[in-house]
Amino acid sequence: MALRATTTAGEPDLLFLPWAVPLEAWPADLTVALPRGISRHTVGFVEVNERIYAVKETTEAAARREYDLLAELRRLGAPCVEPVGIVAGRQDADGEELAAALVTRHLPYSLPYRALVTPTLRLQTGERLLDALVVLLVRLHLFGFAWNDCSLSNALFLRDAGEFAAYLVDAETGELRPGLSDGQRRSDVETAALNVCGELLDLQAGGMIPEAFDVAVVGDELRMRYEHLWMTLTEPVSVTGDDRHQIHTLLRTLNGLGFDVGELSAEASPDGTSVHVRPQVVEPGHHRRRMMRLTGLEMHENQARRLLNDLDSYRAIHGGGADEQVVAHRWVHDTYEAVLARVPAELRRRIEDPELVHEVLQHRWFGSERAGRDVGLAWATDDYVDQYLRHAADEAILLVAEAATDALDAKPDEQA
Numbered sequence: 291m292a293l294r295a296t297t298t299a300g301e302p303d304l305l306f307l308p309w310a311v312p313l314e315a316w317p318a319d320l321t322v323a324l325p326r327g328i329s330r331h332t333v334g335f336v337e338v339n340e341r342i343y344a345v346k347e348t349t350e351a352a353a354r355r356e357y358d359l360l361a362e363l364r365r366l367g368a369p370c371v372e373p374v375g376i377v378a379g380r381q382d383a384d385g386e387e388l389a390a391a392l393v394t395r396h397l398p399y400s401l402p403y404r405a406l407v408t409p410t411l412r413l414q415t416g417e418r419l420l421d422a423l424v425v426l427l428v429r430l431h432l433f434g435f436a437w438n439d440c441s442l443s444n445a446l447f448l449r450d451a452g453e454f455a456a457y458l459v460d461a462e463t464g465e466l467r468p469g470l471s472d473g474q475r476r477s478d479v480e481t482a483a484l485n486v487c488g489e490l491l492d493l494q495a496g497g498m499i500p501e502a503f504d505v506a507v508v509g510d511e512l513r514m515r516y517e518h519l520w521m522t523l524t525e526p527v528s529v530t531g532d533d534r535h536q537i538h539t540l541l542r543t544l545n546g547l548g549f550d551v552g553e554l555s556a557e558a559s560p561d562g563t564s565v566h567v568r569p570q571v572v573e574p575g576h577h578r579r580r581m582m583r584l585t586g587l588e589m590h591e592n593q594a595r596r597l598l599n600d601l602d603s604y605r606a607i608h609g610g611g612a613d614e615q616v617v618a619h620r621w622v623h624d625t626y627e628a629v630l631a632r633v634p635a636e637l638r639r640r641i642e643d644p645e646l647v648h649e650v651l652q653h654r655w656f657g658s659e660r661a662g663r664d665v666g667l668a669w670a671t672d673d674y675v676d677q678y679l680r681h682a683a684d685e686a687i688l689l690v691a692e693a694a695t696d697a698l699d700a701k702p703d704e705q706a
């Protein structure tokens with residue numbers, strides 16, 4: 291049977307990968323050692339034209355289903371990996387049939403949870419990971435996507451202005467519907483809680499989490515946080531009189547979770563003493579889009595929100611009534627690029643650019659608070675580089691040490 295390949299435009303060279311060889315035996319000069327989660331299928335990373343792709347061996351039907359689901363989810367604006375191709379009809383030199391492959395774009399700077407969980411992990415970081423997963427699940431449910439296999443290993447985590455943002459990586463078991471019933475949502479949350487507890491038990495068995503830590507509590511936390519976020523997003527809120535503070539608190543909670551509230555529909559109660567407020571949630575990503583429109587810079591939502599604060603305050607001081615876009619352009623030159631240009635070249639790629647600029651601006655703020663005066667951008671950059679960046683692990687090419695690779699590569703059944 292002949293090789294059948296479908297790839298999105300722009301990467302024809304993917305067709306020339308050694309498809310007649312099983313993924314496990316691909317030459318080392320083609321593959322990239324990046325951390326990845328536990329998986330049943332063989333998954334590998336390859337570099338083609340300076341771009342990194344994830345290749346997963348599976349059946350043709352499964353590859354196609356997952357490809358279509360991921361494409362549809364991305365079209366809706368859901369945070370998930372980008373599918374780029376399917377390769378089927380593979381045969382080795384002896385004419386033996388080989389598994390089909392799904393190719394996705396490697397999500398830059400993403401880390402599987404196993405690369406984030408270390409014996410020194412702080413409880414707070416663990417909670418942020420869990421929150422990121424809950425936000426992802428709620429977002430997917432709002433789109434009508436039942437994941438059916440939500441787990442830490444089926445998500446990827448990106449640092450986003452000190453928080454984490456979770457992305458869906460494994461959509462194989464999912465279903466997209468016009469909407470989900472409460473029962474469907476609940477069963478998805480149950481699966482998530484069970485999976486996460488199982489993953490934590492694995493980590494505990496491997497000595498990554500203290501013995502004394504009660505893993506079951508995390509399952510309960512997940513259910514509670516999910517329920518809380520879902521209610522906040524979908525239930526009307528009662529506000530008495532002109533208690534605007536309550537509305538502001540609600541908006542801040544939602545914004546903090548990466549949701550933007552487009553409109554509030556208010557409705558007075560029959561006796562006229564209270565107002566019901568139903569936040570109408572619009573597509574997340576407002577700040578990201580505004581940053582893109584003003585500066586052409588691409589970044590995550592929280593990063594954009596923080597950096598836009600800096601841009602807005604820059605505009606207040608240096609704007610002089612000039613057009614927003616013109617001032618934004620100057621800000622990119624005077625701040626964003628100024629920071630990056632000051633960072634020694636060999637350390638530049640350790641942290642994603644917008645995250646680096648965000649960290650420096652935060653460092654400047656803390657430094658200025660301590661000094662009682664503005665310490666300036668140049669000082670803040672140099673001090674940040676010396677104090678933190680030099681000691682940070684390289685997140686762009688986090689080459690896993692051999693021991694860690696073994697742990698990451700281990701199939702679940704071998705681990706038991």
Ligand SMILES: Nc1ncnc2c1ncn2[C@@H]1O[C@H](COP(=O)(O)OP(=O)(O)OP(=O)(O)O)[C@@H](O)[C@H]1O
Nearest residue numbers: 326327329330331344371394395396397402443460
């Ligand atoms: N596009 C990508 N970017 C970054 N990492 C990826 C990508 N695709 C896959 N991975 C990594 O490979 C791992 C396995 O992928 P995936 O979960 O799709 O495989 P699987 O075999 O279907 O898993 P399961 O055992 O849950 O069925 C993920 O946990 C992730 O770490």
Ligand SMILES: [Mg+2]
Nearest residue numbers: 329443444460
């Ligand atoms: Mg998986």
